[in-house]
Amino acid sequence: MAQSARWIRLGLVEPLDLHASYAGLAAAQPRRAVPIVLWAQAKTHLCLGQSQGLAEIDPRTTLPVVRRPLGGGLVWVDEQQYVFVVIAPARFAPGRPSRWFPWALSPAVATYRDFGLRAYLNGADIWLHGRKIAGSGAATIGECAVVASSFLVKFPAGRFAAAVASPSTGFRQWLREGLALAMTEWAEHGEAPPERALEATFRTRVEAQHGWQFENAWPTAAEQVAIEEARRELAEPVEIGGSRMTRGGIKLNADAHLVERDGRRELRVGTRIKSAATG
Numbered sequence: 001m002a003q004s005a006r007w008i009r010l011g012l013v014e015p016l017d018l019h020a021s022y023a024g025l026a027a028a029q030p031r032r033a034v035p036i037v038l039w040a041q042a043k044t045h046l047c048l049g050q051s052q053g054l055a056e057i058d059p060r061t062t063l064p065v066v067r068r069p070l071g072g073g074l075v076w077v078d079e080q081q082y083v084f085v086v087i088a089p090a091r092f093a094p095g096r097p098s099r100w101f102p103w104a105l106s107p108a109v110a111t112y113r114d115f116g117l118r119a120y121l122n123g124a125d126i127w128l129h130g131r132k133i134a135g136s137g138a139a140t141i142g143e144c145a146v147v148a149s150s151f152l153v154k155f156p157a158g159r160f161a162a163a164v165a166s167p168s169t170g171f172r173q174w175l176r177e178g179l180a181l182a183m184t185e186w187a188e189h190g191e192a193p194p195e196r197a198l199e200a201t202f203r204t205r206v207e208a209q210h211g212w213q214f215e216n217a218w219p220t221a222a223e224q225v226a227i228e229e230a231r232r233e234l235a236e237p238v239e240i241g242g243s244r245m246t247r248g249g250i251k252l253n254a255d256a257h258l259v260e261r262d263g264r265r266e267l268r269v270g271t272r273i274k275s276a277a278t279g
Contacts, residue, residue, distance in 0.1 A: 002213035003034070003092075007203060009216070010040035012079060015066045016231055018042040022085040022148065023069045023234070024227030025219060026141035033143070035092050035212055038085040039199055044078040046163055048238065049137060055244050061163045067238050069230075070137030070148055072124075073245050074164070080154040082198060084108070086147045092210070093145035100138050104147035107205035108134065111151070114201050115193055117186070123254050130270075131184040132253040151202075153192045155185040164250060168278060171260045174267050175250070181269045182252035 010021060022038050029036075045064040046057060049072040056074045057065060077083070086104045094103050101124040109126055112119035112133075119128045126134040126149070136149040157179040166172040186192040193201075203214060219227060245251065249259030256269040260278060267274040 003211055005035040005037070005212035005214050006217035007214040008036060008038050008218060010038065012041045012043065015042050015045035015064050016234055018083065019066055019068045019234055020227050020231035022087060022146060023141060024230035025223055026087045026144040026146050027230065028223045028226035029087070029089055029142060029144050031089055031143045033089050036087040037206060038087065040083050041079050041081065042077050042083060047075045047077050049073050050139065052245060054238050054240050056165055058163055058165050063163055065238060066234060068137060069141060070139045070146065072135060072137035073251055075135060076155070076160040081150040081152050082195060083148065083150040084202065087144050089143050090145060097138060100145055100147050101136060105136060105149055107202060107209050108149060108151065110205045111202045117189055125254060128184055128189065131182060133184050151186065151198060153186045155183055157183065167260050170265060170278065174265060175258055178252050178256060178258045178267050178269060182256040
């Protein structure tokens with residue numbers, strides 16, 4: 001017998017609305033609630049992981065910054081991504097958090113493949129042809145396991161590089177180079193499907209993998225109260241300073257990083273290493 005589940009489609013929303021929606025929904029669920037998948041787009045913003053501060057971001061940027069209640073690092077979010085968030089009471093999720101990623105992301109991998117892209121899982125990320133096409137973040141919120149990711153149609157690497165805190169002009173130039181080697185996008189490999197077709201295929205894949213049967217839904221009055229509370233919390237200013245997740249630089253994917261410290265700059269992408277003195 002299929003397990004009933006809720007599919008909540010937000011449409012295009014403001015940055016705070018995106019993150020407050022899944023945080024509030026998760027916080028409002030009782031232990032015996034049914035699973036929820038949230039599908040949305042968000043207006044352009046920079047999104048910090050739950051343990052990050054503004055040290056990651058160029059102080060001159062004018063982009064909105066939100067610190068999400070999920071793990072992971074600094075990411076770019078805009079209208080060219082279709083975000084999905086799995087919100088499931090603990091009894092539905094694998095016991096160890098490290099197993100949540102294949103559990104939540106495998107339907108997305110299958111969806112890419114349905115449209116001809118041979119994507120695969122690499123840890124907590126989705127990769128395509130040796131480069132990352134989607135990251136993810138996860139956390140326990142209330143009684144729920146929460147895992148978020150997206151389908152990335154286009155990635156404006158130059159705009160993202162311009163928004164990252166950089167100790168030198170050379171660092172920013174190498175960052176653009178590193179992003180081209182470490183990241184990819186759907187548009188690089190062909191035309192992405194219309195949103196409704198993508199959403200329907202992903203929804204079917206989630207149902208097939210987990211045995212869920214979705215009904216279209218909307219937050220209840222009680223959930224809206226929880227969402228408003230989450231919005232107030234997330235609207236608190238992110239503290240200035242702090243330290244970077246990667247000392248002296250930034251992680252580009254699971255196998256790539258760029259750092260500048262102790263008088264040297266190093267870009268590592270897989271087995272390729274580029275290094276130079278900064279003095």
